[in-house]
Amino acid sequence: MCLAIPARVIELEDEDIAVVAIEGVKKKISTALLEEVAVGDYVLIHVGYALHKLSPEEAARTLELMAEAGVLHEELAELREGAA
Amino acid sequence: MKYIDEFRDPGLARKLAESIAAEAAPDRHYYLMEFCGGHTHAIFRYGVQDLMPENVSFVHGPGCPVCVLPVRRLDDAVELAERHGVILCTYGDMMRVPGTKQRSLIRAKADGADVRMVYSTVDALKVARENPEREVVFFAIGFETTTPPTAVAILQAEAEGLTNFSVFCNHVLTPAAIGHVLGSPDPRDLEKVRIDGFLGPSHVSAVIGSKPYEAGAELYRKPVVIAGFEPLDVMQSVLMLIRQINEGRYEVENQYTRVVTREGNRKAQALVDKVMERRDAFEWRGLGTVPDSALKIRDCYAAFDAEKRFEVSEKASREVKSCECPAILRGAKKPTDCKLFGTVCTPENPMGSCMVSSEGACAAYWSYGRFREPDKSKEAAA
Amino acid sequence: MNRMNDTFRTGAVDMSHGGGGRAMAELIRDLFHRHLANPVLDQGHDAALFEVPAGRLVMSTDGHVISPLFFPGGDIGSLAVHGTLNDVAMAGARPLYMTAGFILEEGFPLADLERIVISMAKAAEDAGVPIVTGDTKVVERGKGDGVFITTTGLGVVPEGVRIAVDKARSGQAILLSGSVGDHGVAILSKRENLEFETEIRSDSAALHTLVAAMVDAVPGISVLRDPTRGGLASTLNEIARSARVGMELEEADIPVKPDVAAACELLGLDPLYVANEGKLICLCEAADAERLLAVMRSHPRGEEAALIGRVVEDENGMVRMRTGFGGQRVVDWLAGEQLPRIC
Numbered sequence: 001m002c003l004a005i006p007a008r009v010i011e012l013e014d015e016d017i018a019v020v021a022i023e024g025v026k027k028k029i030s031t032a033l034l035e036e037v038a039v040g041d042y043v044l045i046h047v048g049y050a051l052h053k054l055s056p057e058e059a060a061r062t063l064e065l066m067a068e069a070g071v072l073h074e075e076l077a078e079l080r081e082g083a084a
Numbered sequence: 085m086k087y088i089d090e091f092r093d094p095g096l097a098r099k100l101a102e103s104i105a106a107e108a109a110p111d112r113h114y115y116l117m118e119f120c121g122g123h124t125h126a127i128f129r130y131g132v133q134d135l136m137p138e139n140v141s142f143v144h145g146p147g148c149p150v151c152v153l154p155v156r157r158l159d160d161a162v163e164l165a166e167r168h169g170v171i172l173c174t175y176g177d178m179m180r181v182p183g184t185k186q187r188s189l190i191r192a193k194a195d196g197a198d199v200r201m202v203y204s205t206v207d208a209l210k211v212a213r214e215n216p217e218r219e220v221v222f223f224a225i226g227f228e229t230t231t232p233p234t235a236v237a238i239l240q241a242e243a244e245g246l247t248n249f250s251v252f253c254n255h256v257l258t259p260a261a262i263g264h265v266l267g268s269p270d271p272r273d274l275e276k277v278r279i280d281g282f283l284g285p286s287h288v289s290a291v292i293g294s295k296p297y298e299a300g301a302e303l304y305r306k307p308v309v310i311a312g313f314e315p316l317d318v319m320q321s322v323l324m325l326i327r328q329i330n331e332g333r334y335e336v337e338n339q340y341t342r343v344v345t346r347e348g349n350r351k352a353q354a355l356v357d358k359v360m361e362r363r364d365a366f367e368w369r370g371l372g373t374v375p376d377s378a379l380k381i382r383d384c385y386a387a388f389d390a391e392k393r394f395e396v397s398e399k400a401s402r403e404v405k406s407c408e409c410p411a412i413l414r415g416a417k418k419p420t421d422c423k424l425f426g427t428v429c430t431p432e433n434p435m436g437s438c439m440v441s442s443e444g445a446c447a448a449y450w451s452y453g454r455f456r457e458p459d460k461s462k463e464a465a466a
Numbered sequence: 467m468n469r470m471n472d473t474f475r476t477g478a479v480d481m482s483h484g485g486g487g488r489a490m491a492e493l494i495r496d497l498f499h500r501h502l503a504n505p506v507l508d509q510g511h512d513a514a515l516f517e518v519p520a521g522r523l524v525m526s527t528d529g530h531v532i533s534p535l536f537f538p539g540g541d542i543g544s545l546a547v548h549g550t551l552n553d554v555a556m557a558g559a560r561p562l563y564m565t566a567g568f569i570l571e572e573g574f575p576l577a578d579l580e581r582i583v584i585s586m587a588k589a590a591e592d593a594g595v596p597i598v599t600g601d602t603k604v605v606e607r608g609k610g611d612g613v614f615i616t617t618t619g620l621g622v623v624p625e626g627v628r629i630a631v632d633k634a635r636s637g638q639a640i641l642l643s644g645s646v647g648d649h650g651v652a653i654l655s656k657r658e659n660l661e662f663e664t665e666i667r668s669d670s671a672a673l674h675t676l677v678a679a680m681v682d683a684v685p686g687i688s689v690l691r692d693p694t695r696g697g698l699a700s701t702l703n704e705i706a707r708s709a710r711v712g713m714e715l716e717e718a719d720i721p722v723k724p725d726v727a728a729a730c731e732l733l734g735l736d737p738l739y740v741a742n743e744g745k746l747i748c749l750c751e752a753a754d755a756e757r758l759l760a761v762m763r764s765h766p767r768g769e770e771a772a773l774i775g776r777v778v779e780d781e782n783g784m785v786r787m788r789t790g791f792g793g794q795r796v797v798d799w800l801a802g803e804q805l806p807r808i809c
Contacts, residue, residue: 002122002229002287003734003808004313006087022085023728026663030206032236033352042087044290044343045732047175047808048204049233052290052349058342059087062312066096066320069103085728094792101792121809129736131793150809176734176805203733203806230808315791431800443809451798 004046091314121148121443205237260377293348312340370413484604504596526553539667543582559621571610633688634709639755650740671744703799712780
C-alpha cells in the first residue's frame with residue numbers, strides 16, 4: 001500500500017506547490033502537508049503530495065547498520081575458523 | 085535513484101541474509117506478518133523469500149485498502165457513477181475491482197458512466213473546476229497515508245468556493261486493523277493463524293508516527309518493527325524482529341528512521357482531524373465489522389460529503405461464494421488454499437479483491453510466486 | 467506560399483473532404499500527394515501498380531488509434547509508418563511498399579493533419595519505403611478521435627530465411643536491442659491527470675535495416691518480435707506460451723534508462739510491461755549470440771543491445787527472472803493494460 005518515493009525539491013512555487021525531480025523526471029506536487037520545505041530537501045511523494053522529509057543522516061546510518069550486520073558475522077566466522 | 089537504489093543493493097542483501105540465517109534459531113519457525121500490501125508486493129517482486137532461511141515465513145496481512153474495501157461500498161461508488169451521472173474520479177487501483185455481479189468501475193465506464201482515473205486529489209479538483217455544471221465525486225480510499233491529501237482537497241474546495249465537488253470517504257485506520265487481527269482471532273482460525281511478529285507499514289507510519297503501535301505491541305505481546313519500503317529495509321526489519329523474538333521482547337522498533345519518527349507528521353494529522361472524525365464501526369472485507377477503524381467527513385463539511393449529497397440504494401451486496409479472500413486477508417489461508425485460485429479466479433477474471441489489487445496476496449502470488457508450488461501452477465496454466 | 471497552403475493552416479476537416487467531390491480531390495492532391503510524392507503514387511490511379519522481386523512475400527496491417535496524437539519523439543503518423551515497417555521486418559522481410567488509410571473526424575484541424583502527413587512522408591523517405599496508395603474518409607464530429615490511421619506493409623523474405631515462433635528451442639539466447647519503457651513513459655507524460663515533465667522521448671523507429679544486418683550475419687535467427695503494447699514481458703510471454711518453452715531472464719542485464727525507471731517508480735509501473743516502439747527481441751542459437759550482438763551494437767538502432775536471458779525447457783511456458791536483488795520472480799502475462807497505482 002501507499003506507494004511513496006523520495007524525490008528532490010528543485011523549485012518552490014506559491015500556493016503550496018513545489019517541483020520535485022527524480023533522475024530528471026519532474027513533477028509538480030503539493031507541499032500543503034509539510035511545515036516548511038527548502039530547495040534541495042528530499043521529500044517522500046505519495047499521490048501528488050509531499051508526506052514527510054527524508055533525513056539523509058538517518059539514511060546513511062541505516063545503510064551502515066546493514067553493512068555492519070554482515071561484517072560482524074564474517075568476523076565471528078573467522079574467529080571460529082581460527083579456533084578450530 | 086537516490087535513496088531507492090542503495091536500498092536494493094544485492095551485496096548488502098547477501099550480508100543481511102547471512103545474518104538472518106545465523107540468528108534464526110534452528111529449532112523454531114518464525115511467522116512474520118507484513119501488514120502492508122506494499123511490503124507483500126516488494127517481497128514478491130524482488131524475491132525476498134528466496135533469501136530467507138527455511139524457518140522464516142511471511143504471512144500476508146490485510147493492509148491493502150483495495151482488498152479490504154467492503155463490496156457494498158464499491159457497489160455504491162458504481163451507483164454514484166451510473167445512477168447519479170456524476171464524474172467519478174478514482175485512483176487507478178480501484179478500476180478493476182469486481183463488485184457484486186462482477187460489476188467494476190471499468191465495466192461501468194465501458195457502459196457509458198463518466199469514470200476518470202486520477203493520480204491525485206489535485207487532479208480531481210481540477211476536473212471540478214473545469215466542469216462547473218457537473219457534479220464531481222472523488223472516490224477516496226486508503227489508509228492514513230492517503231487520508232491527508234483527501235483532507236487537503238476538501239479544505240481547498242472550501243477555500244475556492246467549489247459547489248460541485250464532494251468526496252465518497254472510505255479511509256480506514258491501521259492500528260485498529262492490526263489490533264483486530266491480533267486480538268480477536270476468528271474462532272475458525274484459532275489454530276491456523278500464527279503470527280510471531282509484525283512488519284509495520286512504512287508510509288502510514290510516516291504520517292501517524294510509531295507511537296500508535298505501542299499499545300498494541302504491549303497488549304498482545306508481539307514485537308512490531310516499522311519497516312521501510314525497499315527490499316533491504318524488509319530484510320533488516322526481519323533481522324530486528326528475529327532478535328526481539330529470540331530475546332522475548334515485544335517492543336515497537338523503527339527501522340525506517342529516514343522517514344518515520346515517533347510523532348509522525350503533526351500537521352497532516354491536524355488537517356485530517358479538522359475535516360474527518362471516526363466512525364463507530366466499519367465493515368472490512370474479510371475482517372468483518374471493526375470498531376473505531378474508519379473515518380467519515382465531519383458535519384461541518386457536509387457539503388463535501390458525497391454520502392450526504394447523494395442517496396445510494398440499500399443493496400444486497402454479495403461476495404462470490406467459495407471466495408477465500410476473507411480468510412486470506414486474515415492470514416488464515418494461503419491463495420493456493422482457495423478452490424477458485426487459478427481455476428475460476430485469475431487476473432483476467434478476478435472473483436475477489438485479493439486477485440485484482442496488484443498487491444493483493446492472490447495477485448502477488450499469481451504474478452510472482454506460483455511457480456514455487458508446481459502442482460498448483462500446472463492446474464493454473466491448464 | 468500559395469493560397470491552398472494558407473487554407474490548410476487554418477481550416478478544419480469537414481464532411482465534404484470525404485464526399486468524393488472536388489474538395490476531397492484537392493485535399494488528396496494538395497496535402498497527401500504533395501508530401502507523400504513517389505513514382506508509384508504519382509501514377510495517379512486508385513490502385514498502385516508495381517513490380518515485386520521473386521521470393522516469399524510478407525504482408526502486415528495495423529490500425530493506429532493512439533492518444534495523444536503528438537508526443538515527444540513522434541506522432542501518430544511516424545508511429546504508424548515505423549510500426550508497419552517493423553511488423554514486416556519481424557518476419558525477416560525487407561519492406562517494399564506501404565499503404566495508408568485515414569479516417570478523419572469532422573473538425574480536425576487541417577494544420578495538424580498536414581503535420582502528421584509530413585511526418586509520415588519523412589519517416590517513409592528515411593526508411594526508403596514509399597507509401598504507394600491510400601484512402602480518406604470523414605466521420606461526423608464525435609465519432610472519431612481526431613484521426614485514425616491504418617497502414618499496411620508489403621515485404622519480401624530473403625532466400626533461406628525462416629523466422630517463426632515455432633523455432634524457439636531450449637538453449638537459445640534471448641537478445642534485446644535496447645532500453646525498454648521509453649515509448650510508454652513518453653506517452654503517459656502527456657496523458658491528462660498524469661502530466662510530468664521529462665526529457666524522455668518515444669523510441670519510435672524503423673528497425674528494418676537493423677534486421678537486414680542481423681539476418682545477413684545470422685540467417686538462422688529463429689524468432690524476432692517487437693515488444694509493443696504490453697511491453698517486453700507480454701511479448702516474451704506470448705512467445706513462450708506459443709512455443710511451449712520457458713525463459714529465464716537476468717534483471718540486471720535488461721537496459722532501462724534511469725529517467726524511465728524513475729517515472730515508472732513515480733506511477734507504480736513496472737518497465738517490463740511498458741510499451742516500446744523501436745526495439746526488438748531476438749531468439750538465436752547460443753553460439754550465434756556474440757556475433758549478433760556485435761552486429762546489433764554497430765547499428766544505430768542497436769547500440770545498447772544486450773543478452774538478457776535464455777530459453778529453457780518448460781511445458782507451461784513460464785517466464786522467470788533472477789531479480790537484481792538476488793531472488794527469483796515470475797514475469798507474468800498481464801490480464802489487461804497496466805494502470806498507474808497508488809497502493
